[in-house]
Amino acid sequence: MSDTGVGMPRALLEKIFEPFFTTKDPGKGTGLGLSTSLGIVKSHAGFISIYSEQGRGTTFKVFLPAVQADVAPPQKEIPRLIKGNGELVLLVEDETNIRRVTKMTLEKHNYRVLEANDGPEALAIFAQEMDSISVVLTDMRMPYIDGIALIRALKKMKPDMIFIGSTGQEDEPRLAELQELGVVNFLGKPYDTRKLLTVLESAVSKELEPLRKKVITGAQYQNVAHSVAP
Incomplete structure (x- = not known):
């Protein structure tokens, strides 16, 4: 996920995943959004990378392990029951x-x-x-x-x-x-x-x-x- 905003300095990048850390004005943010997201990704054995350049924007990448899912075999079509003709x-x-x-x-x-x-x-x-x-x-x-x-x-x-x-x-x-x-x-x-x-x-x-x-x-x-x- 990328944006073309103002970007973030390195000092902020080191803190953005900390709980309750926010750059928003008081009362306008809890500082839990990114920390919660990181917790969810980690619970699935993944991680988040971030790259930001001031004046050009920020990019977040979420990585999750690939899993070989069990694919259910296609179900055989069940033939319709044969009806009579009034016999x-x-x-x-x-x-x-x-x-x-x-x-x-x-x-x-x-x-x-x-x-x-x-x-x-x-x-x-x-x-x-x-x-x-x-x-x-x-x-x-x-x-x-x-x-x-x-x-x-x-x-x-x-x-x-x-x-x-x-x-x-x-x-x-x-x-x-x-x-x-x-x-x-x-x-x-x-x-x-x-x-x-x-x-x-x-x-x-x-x-x-x-x-x-x-x-x-x-x-x-x-x-x-x-x-x-x-």
Whole structure:
């Protein structure tokens, strides 16, 4: 910092950093400005140099040590969560809390949801709404009718329906059986919102080979429900 003022004689230069030293008139200065500045600079392991020439001005230079700062790595851009396009999902889950949270998550991200707490209820809902349902997300371990038996029954009603199997580690031995049924979409438990939406978006966007739709009603539905009951 430099000025083009009158400068200072050497006698003053030796005193300017002393506390309470000032050349101002009484009541117009405390004499603490430069001493405070020097204290701050020294606290950062620095120093101040001063050069003054009478009639030409004064220059102050502040020196501080260079520090290799820890630079935070650039944050990876978090991909946006994928929203649905109003697809209707049949959610089959016997765990009430999981079913409720999953339903709320899907509805928040622009999916519509029909929920069933077991296989028989899912069969009844599917029989009425199969033409509107885009995908069935079902747990594998449920009372009355397990996930594999449910998928078999629903595929008889609509062969080209898309299924997502919600599986845990204990279901791994049955994955081959699911694949034989044409189920290629799996959602491992526990799952978070991103995993849920990613698997669902992948499932509904796949181009499946056209299959002839089979619709069964009335007594035929009763036979299917009976055939998969334990």
